[in-house]
Amino acid sequence: MALEISLEDVSLVYNRGTHLELKALEGVSVTFRNDESVLLLGHTGSGKSTLLKVISQLLRPSEGRVLINGRECSEPKIFMKKIGICFQFPEDQFLCETVFDEIAFASRNFNLDQIESRVMKAIEAVGLDETYLDKSPFSLSQGEARKVALASVIAHEPDLLLLDEPFIALDYQGKHVIRSFVRSWIQQRHGLILVSHSLDHTIDLVNRVIVLESGKIVYDGSVENFIFENAAQRSKLQSEVVEIWYQLLKLGEKPSSLEDLIQKAADRIIV
Ligand SMILES: Nc1ncnc2c1ncn2[C@@H]1O[C@H](COP(=O)(O)OP(=O)(O)OP(=O)(O)O)[C@@H](O)[C@H]1O
Ligand SMILES: [Mg+2]
Numbered sequence: 001m002a003l004e005i006s007l008e009d010v011s012l013v014y015n016r017g018t019h020l021e022l023k024a025l026e027g028v029s030v031t032f033r034n035d036e037s038v039l040l041l042g043h044t045g046s047g048k049s050t051l052l053k054v055i056s057q058l059l060r061p062s063e064g065r066v067l068i069n070g071r072e073c074s075e076p077k078i079f080m081k082k083i084g085i086c087f088q089f090p091e092d093q094f095l096c097e098t099v100f101d102e103i104a105f106a107s108r109n110f111n112l113d114q115i116e117s118r119v120m121k122a123i124e125a126v127g128l129d130e131t132y133l134d135k136s137p138f139s140l141s142q143g144e145a146r147k148v149a150l151a152s153v154i155a156h157e158p159d160l161l162l163l164d165e166p167f168i169a170l171d172y173q174g175k176h177v178i179r180s181f182v183r184s185w186i187q188q189r190h191g192l193i194l195v196s197h198s199l200d201h202t203i204d205l206v207n208r209v210i211v212l213e214s215g216k217i218v219y220d221g222s223v224e225n226f227i228f229e230n231a232a233q234r235s236k237l238q239s240e241v242v243e244i245w246y247q248l249l250k251l252g253e254k255p256s257s258l259e260d261l262i263q264k265a266a267d268r269i270i271v
Pocket of ligand 1: 014015022023024042043044045046047048049050051088197
């Protein structure tokens with residue numbers, strides 16, 4: 001089902017009226033739909049995680065409005081069933097004593113059926129096996145915890161997935177599994193909003209980039225436009241991946257994935 005989330009002139013102030021007052025978002029107007037994959041990019045402290053929480057209705061804006069399909073959200077439970085949000089720090093979202101219960105939590109909360117098969121499907125999608133199911137989510141390594149957190153937000157089959165820094169603390173194999181999962185998620189025409197401070201693992205997963213600086217949106221457009229026509233933003237990333245992608249675009253080549261980027265770059269090397 002179509003899902004459109006619009007922010008209208010949203011500002012978010014933490015600790016308003018105290019000496020710790022801080023404006024984390026300012027004048028943000030943007031729309032997200034569940035048929036696109038979007039990267040929220042920005043330096044540390046630029047407001048990415050705050051924006052993700054506002055989009056998912058976990059934080060109420062200090063000013064401005066958030067509209068769901070053109071209306072203010074009157075039934076939060078129905079909205080929450082449509083989304084799955086994975087926090088930057090997985091332990092912040094764990095509530096249960098076992099991994100099984102953690103992954104089953106949202107599905108049970110929404111009174112869905114086939115809980116066990118949902119859990120098994122979710123755990124397989126993130127590259128874990130059933131030996132994890134009886135463990136405490138709080139006893140896991142950072143990489144394992146990140147995978148369990150992801151499994152716990154996909155088991156109820158939301159329309160839109162919001163992932164905050166999903167690649168942190170994962171080894172090469174872990175990144176590969178999550179990238180494959182995200183790719184098939186997008187191919188099934190589900191929505192994605194992915195937060196990262198880097199394009200390195202995300203450049204081929206998204207079709208729209210939004211750049212935040214000090215709580216304001218300073219760029220919103222296609223990945224290709226971002227790389228090709230935005231020299232100032234591109235150089236701020238200091239990324240070899242982005243630089244090689246740019247050089248290939250200049251040569252008229254369009255890499256379709258990171259793997260294709262490597263192949264195309266290798267083909268250009270003259271020994
Ligand atoms: N709960 C909070 N209370 C007070 N200030 C906060 C809170 N959460 C975030 N901030 C502040 O708001 C600003 C934006 O924080 P946010 O976590 O959204 O940034 P970010 O872009 O996600 O950063 P990072 O890349 O480090 O995760 C920062 O200055 C941060 O210190
Ligand atoms: Mg963050």
